[in-house]
Amino acid sequence: MNPGRMLRGLPIRPHRTHPESRSMNAKTSRWAIPSPARHCRLLVGAALLLLFILSDVCRAELSAPQKQQVVEIAKLVREAGELFQARDFAESGKRIEAAMTQIDSLIEQGGREAYDAVAPAFGRIINAHALLELEGVALPPFERPRRPEMASKAKSEPAETPETPDKPPARRPKASRGAEQPEPQDAGPSFVRQIGPLLVQHCGRCHINRTQGNFSMANFAMLAQGPPEGTVIFPGDPVGSRLIETIETGDMPRGGTVPAAHLQLLKDWVSAGAKYDGNSPLIPLVSMAANAPPLPVTPDMPTPAAPADPSVRPPTGSETVSFAKDVAPLLLENCNGCHIDAPQTRGGLRMDNFGLLMRGGDSGEIVLPNRAAASLLIRKLKGEEGQRMPVNRPPLSDEQITLISRWIDENATFDGPVANQPLRVLAQQAWAESASDEELSERRQELAKKNMGLVAAxxxxxxxxxxxxxxxxxNVGEATAAAVLAAANKVSGKIKSTIDLGTIRGRITIYALPKRYDYSEFAKMAESRSVPSDWQSHWRHDGVDAYIAMVAGPGDSDALLEARLTGPLTSLAVATRGADIPRWLSEGVGRATTVRLYARGFPAVDAWNQGLPVAVSGIRDGKQVVENGLAPEQTDLIGYAIATQILKSQRRQYDTLLKNLDKGESFADAFKAAFGGSPAEYIDRWKPVLAGGGRRRN
Known part of the structure; x- marks a missing residue:
């Protein structure tokens, strides 16, 4: 598939393709932009532009006026798409509303034949409806109409209702879609405008950006499904809803609280039936948050104090102790479980990264630069202040405590790339920097055997x-393993024009797993996570290990193996260029390279292109992307769109970025020197292009 050609339709609500839709889609190919450089113009407008042509859908049974009405519907939707591309959302919404009204009229007059003629439009109008609502356009509800014979059957079998002796049953008047409709009583808060944004704000870090506890709230469907343990929301029962209970008891969100006003809003929504007022349960919650009005602020909501910004003191070169190489490994070994990677931290003290360590806990700062003897960390390690640390573990040796004390007395400097980098990654990268290529390869082979031991039968x-x-x-045969190795060697040559694998130190591990089930089990056992159901391969780099996990069955062709390897290999080559390379760039370049080389034969490309419109519609600004304020898959898709633009129209700047990184510059400095601004500023500048606004004008 050409990387510049978007798939028809949007993935907000999956729906079966109507038998006549092939001919419709074929005749709307004029809306596809053939040039790869212009592919982003269809990111959102594609949902509205791809409809049907009258001659293929109008059946002989339809009268001439009814055929003309189908033409008018097609015209309205086409105009709506053009207006959406021009960002005239209000007028676009009027066209969609008019099309909805005409569909009702046509089906009422034309019966089954009319229904079949317009059926392929239903899913696309639902998607268009959802995107327009996210842009703030108020539209009447639109539901997929019943097929006339089904509607007739429903009418002929009315639901039983208790008889009222004094009054005949009142008929429910048919509401006009164009007229204002009264709000139903006790509808409760809006999920799209209030509850979804509320959950993003308070639960997003663990259950949208990540899948903590195997529970994701990335969209309403996932929220309603709940974690493996069971449902967390029971409509009408806030007391019995686990989601409410964990917030009220303070168990969630970890490290924060939900203001009383927001908790009450959530309770009111559950009490009113936990209703969903969006058009598709698959709309990302982050998209709702990006377009929602501010949540209520009341006097009982304290303004949170700005988090302490500890002074990160860079080393002078005279230090004898390195935090990354010497201190971080000791903290990881002895404080893990209580203060690092802990479900509930003790004493309010988190040490997952250097910034949190320097911030301290409930008792205040625990590290006082140049004052080791007075620092609470040292006093706790020695047992001079309350209970000795670590609890229920052997105490640190005198030599280890002396090492940490010397680091503090040498001004507690930080020799890592960024203060919020996880200590585990920091320590691993520090070891890797001093290790030889052979040592790295040996360590990765040890890790590979350990990981395969978790999944091998x-x-x-x-x-x-x-x-x-x-x-x-x-756990594959020798022939399959050899085929994977041959595919990896071949891909290395193919991607060399984009990036050279020669800069990766040590051997890259490739886990070859024969079935999708084995691949999924590897992620669960070795990575403690679930991977999306459409993934067939992925990559990971943590400073020491650098590997790819992939499905590699005996019946898979060489071309398919190469396609599955292309993105991860390219991404690894980008990610290993520096300690602070963001995933959105690494993954984005990998996907863009896959599209360039294997667009036609790799199903994942279709899924990426289908997901782009919704992903891009949820961007508020560049800062949201670079600070991991979006769901991981949404960030990956946005990275793919950005990387496609860069590789197509800014190749010189991209090459400069790689050269700057190879010189040892930080990513922020290297990117700014190459592109003339920070990554957030770059994304803000290109957001209109990514959202379908056309080419950027200088």
């Missing part, structure tokens, strides 16, 4: 084949 030993650049390991 019985006591069978995994198959291993290797080259100077790759180690392929997996």
């Amino acid at each position: 019985g006591n069978s030993s995994p198959t291993e084949v290797e080259s100077d650049r790759f180690l392929v390991i997996g």
Whole structure:
């Protein structure tokens, strides 16, 4: 598939393709922009532009006026798409509303034949309706109409209602879609405008940006499904709803509180039936938050104090102790579980990164630069202040405590890239920097055998084949493992024009897993997470390990294996260029390269292109992207759109970025020097292009 050509329709609500839709889609190909450089113009407007042509859908049974009405519907939707591209959302909404009204009229007059003629439009109008609502356009509800014979059957079998002796049953008047409709009583708060944004604000870090506890709230469907343990929302029962209970008890959100006004809003929504007022349960909650009005602020909501910004003191070069190489590994070994990677931190003290360590806990700062003897950290380690730390573990040796004390007395400097980098990654990267390529390869092979031991069936030993650049390991046959190795070597040459794998130190591990089930189990056992159902491969780099996990069955063609490897290999080559390379860039360049080389034969490309419109519609600003304020898959898709633009129209700047990174510059400095601004500023500048506004004008 051409990377500049978007798939027809949007993935907000999956729906079956109507038998006649093939001919409709074929005749709307004029709306596809053939040039890859212009592909983003269809990111949102594609949902509105791709409809049907009269001659293929009008059946012989329709009268001439009815055929003309189908033409008018097609014209209205086409105009709506053009207006949406021009960002005239109000007028676009009027066209969609008019089309909705005419659909009702046509089906009422034309019966089953008319229904079949317009059926392919229903899903697309639903998607258009959702996107327009996210842009603030108020539209009457639109639901997929019943097929006339079904509606007739429903009318002929009315639901039983208790008889009222004094009054005949009142008929429910048919409301005109164009007229104002009264709000239903006790409708409760709006999920789209209030509850969704509220959950993003208070639960997004753990259950939208991540899937903590195997529970995601990325969209309403996932929220309603709940975690594996069961449903967390019971409509009409706030007391029995686990979601409310965990907030009221203070168990959630971890490290924060939900203001009383927001909690009451959530309770009111559940009490009113936990109703969903969006058009598709698959709309990302972050998209709702980006377009929602501010949540209520009341006097009982204290204004949170700005978090302490500890002074990060860079090393002078005279220090004898390194935080990254010497201190961080000790903290990881002895404080993990209580203050690092802890479900509930003790004493309010989190040490997951340097910034949190320097901030301290409930007792205040625990590290006082140049004053080791007075620092609470040292006093706790020695047992001089309350209970000795670590609790229920062997105490640190005198040599280890002396090492940490010396670091504090040498001004507690920080020799890592950024203060919010996880300590585990920081320590691993520090070791990797001083390790040789052979040591890295040996360490990765140890990790590979350990990980495969978690997923390999019985006591069978995994198959291993290797080259100077790759180690392929997996529960596959030797022929399949050899095919994966050959595919990796071939891809290395194909992607060289985008990025060179030669800068990756040590061998790259490739986990070859024969079935999708094995691949999913690997993610659960080795990575403690679930991967999206449409994934067939992914990459990971944590400072030491650098690997790809992929489905590699004996019946998979060489071309399919290469396609599955292209993105992850490219992404690894980008990610390993520096310690602070953001995932959105690494993943984005990987996906853009896959599209360039394997667009036609790789199903994942279709899914990416389908997901782009909704992903881009949820961007508030560039800061939201670079500060991980979006769901991971949404960020990956936005990275794909940005990388496609960069590789197509700014290749010189991209090459400059890589050169700057190879010189040891930080990502922020390297990016600014190459593109003339910060990543957030760059995204803000290109957002109109990504959202379908056309080419950027200088």
